[in-house]
Amino acid sequence: MESKSSTTGNRDNPNRNLHGSKTMMASHFLRALFRIQQTSTSSSSAGRSRRIRRAAYASMAYSAGTRRAWSRALLRKLRSRARLRFPRRLSRAATPQRRDMDQAQVLRKLVPGGPSMDDCKLLEETADYIRFLTTQVRLMQTVMDSVSS
Amino acid sequence: MSSRRSRITGKEINELASKLRSLLPESRRRNMSRVSASKLLKETCSYIKSLHREVDDLSSRLSDLMSTMETDSPQAEIIRSILGS
Numbered sequence: 146m147e148s149k150s151s152t153t154g155n156r157d158n159p160n161r162n163l164h165g166s167k168t169m170m171a172s173h174f175l176r177a178l179f180r181i182q183q184t185s186t187s188s189s190s191a192g193r194s195r196r197i198r199r200a201a202y203a204s205m206a207y208s209a210g211t212r213r214a215w216s217r218a219l220l221r222k223l224r225s226r227a228r229l230r231f232p233r234r235l236s237r238a239a240t241p242q243r244r245d246m247d248q249a250q251v252l253r254k255l256v257p258g259g260p261s262m263d264d265c266k267l268l269e270e271t272a273d274y275i276r277f278l279t280t281q282v283r284l285m286q287t288v289m290d291s292v293s294s
Numbered sequence: 295m296s297s298r299r300s301r302i303t304g305k306e307i308n309e310l311a312s313k314l315r316s317l318l319p320e321s322r323r324r325n326m327s328r329v330s331a332s333k334l335l336k337e338t339c340s341y342i343k344s345l346h347r348e349v350d351d352l353s354s355r356l357s358d359l360m361s362t363m364e365t366d367s368p369q370a371e372i373i374r375s376i377l378g379s
Contacts, residue, residue, distance in 0.1 A: 172377055179374060182360050194357035201349050231346050248335035255342045268313060271338065275317050278345045285352040292359055 166277070169208035171284055174200060178288070201285060202229055205277045214266065215274045218258030231255055307331050314338050 177200035185193040203223055209216035222229060232254045253259030253267060256274050314334040315326055318341055326334060 175373060176377055178356070178360075179370070179377075182363065185360075190357055190361060193360060194354040197356050198350060198353035201353060231343075248332055248339060251339045252335060252342075255339055255346075268310060271342075272313065272317055275338075275342065275345070278342070278349075279319075282345060282348045282352065285349070285356065289352060289355060289359065292356075292363065 166208040167280055167284075170204045170277075170280060173207050174204040174281075174284060175288070177203065199223070199229060201281055204284075205281045209273070209277055213270060213273050214258040214262060215256055215270045216277075222257065310334075317341070 178197065181193060181196045181200065185196070202219055206216045206219035206223060211217050211220070249264060249267065252271060253262065256262075256267065256271050258270070259267060262270060311329075311331045311334055314331065314337075315323060317338060318326065318334075322337060322341060326337060
């Protein structure tokens with residue numbers, strides 16, 4: 146598999162960032178899956194599911210490296226063995242949202258490292274995070290398809 | 295949670311809007327050509343949440359699949375040797 150270095154001249158072309166990362170992501174994730182399969186017993190399906198989920202976010206973060214605030218934040222969370230949570234619901238009963246402000250706050254809670262970003266940086270990080278997320282999802286779908294055929 | 299908010303110009307809001315729009319997949323982009331940045335932000339949040347849910351869902355499905363798989367199939371060996379672990 147060809148992979149391109151992700152160090153030089155990648156700032157202008159976001160897709161080039163992703164190419165070498167995809168390879169890293171796939172190999173990291175597959176390795177993790179093998180490990181999980183070998184070390185989990187049949188009675189711990191929920192535990193195994195959590196480990197796979199964790200491996201998914203780890204692959205994303207490791208392949209993105211420390212270039213990005215979101216991946217640094219994810220790596221910190223993973224290393225501290227903290228539970229990986231992303232808020233799904235609004236914490237308070239729905240009060241009428243005050244336009245841009247509250248939605249940006251919601252976004253900050255969804256993107257790792259969000260709370261410490263200003264609006265401009267939040268947007269850049271969101272774009273990168275979404276790219277890596279969709280790549281990871283597609284990777285998992287591919288693994289699913291090839292294993293179940 | 296502190297966040298420094300610089301004053302955003304109208305032009306920057308348009309750029310923000312088009313950038314947000316470009317993050318969404320085609321299926322979500324359809325009605326978003328003339329909506330506010332706020333709505334786009336909301337749609338972006340909704341999209342990220344759905345991606346998180348997909349990761350969860352695929353994780354549990356992969357877990358179920360694993361329980362039915364043999365640990366040392368020939369395919370697994372091939373993949374392992376390619377990975378070089």
